[in-house]
Amino acid sequence: MTHVEDELTSQPECWTRAATEAARHSAALPAAGERVAIVGCGTSYFMAQAVAALREDAGQGETDAFAASEFPRGRSYDRVLALTRSGTTTEVLDLLSQLKGRTRTTALTADPDTPVMAAADEVVVLDFADERSVVQTRFATTALTLLRAHLGLHTDTVVADARTALATPLPESLVDCAQFTFLGRGWTVGLANEAGLKMREASLAWTEAYPAMEYRHGPISITTHGTATWMLGEAPEGLAEQVRETGGLWVPGTLDPLAELVRVQRLAVAVAAARGLDPDRPRHLTRSVILARP
Secondary structure (H helix, E strand, C coil): CCEEEEEEHCCCHHHHHHHHHHHHHHHHHCCCCCCCEECCHHHHHHHHHEEEEEHCCCCCCCCCEEEHHHHHHHHHHHEEEEEEEECCHHHHHHHHHHCCCCEEEEECCCCCCCCEEEEECEEECHHHHHHCCCCHHHHHHHHHHHHHCCCCCCCCCHHHHHHHHCCCCCCCCHHHHHEEEEEEEECCCHHHHHHHHHHHHHHHCEEEEEHHHCCCCCHHHHHCCCEEEEEEECCCCEEEEEEEECCEEEEECCCCCHHHHHHHHHHHHHHHCCCCCCCCCCCCCCCCCCCCCC
């Protein structure tokens, strides 16, 4: 078993623990009414997109999500929440340094022995969800679970669905598809983006991701026999039928969207295996991007 397989199968236990610990970390996490920006890089950025949409939909306050390198320096926030598994990513550390003394910052990380511990005003450590794999799975989803619980949006059903996602066979012929499109709505747009990234990282697959209603505005033109379109969450009316009419494979989201992401993680590993790739050694990637100083 690869590291990524081992880590993705542990997610139900990690989510249960994170939900239990959310109340203990509440003082360090965004309070209701705060104007918040959530930042990250790669997978963490896509989790930031999901959390930002969830928080606004819950009426907790205006919430934006940015790649750490694209944070608008002239914009004012009550708090900036940084998601960083490694605690060493250059863009995140640079941003936290620039915000020091100006804006309250919180970092959510997996490693307590990294520079982010001193860079942020407050830190939440999920070391039990840390990973050996370059490809993120359980840390990202555990961080999102912690924040869903903080917002009062986590239920035991999510964990049960994750166990179902791990136990249920993937749709027949899905591994053989040549192209994959992932769709989301609201907070699941971030999950769709992450699903596409996971497939690219682990299996070098041709993947795309879109808000579901945007799919008809051009992207559906690539859908045909041998492609798959996977919906994370509830699909817009009529979209499944349109995809099937193209000859493409429609994969409905039948579980909680976060559990659907677990199914995608499994697919990424399965496609990698079918192509003779090692998902623990993705091409051109490292566990953290640390940029050399000029």
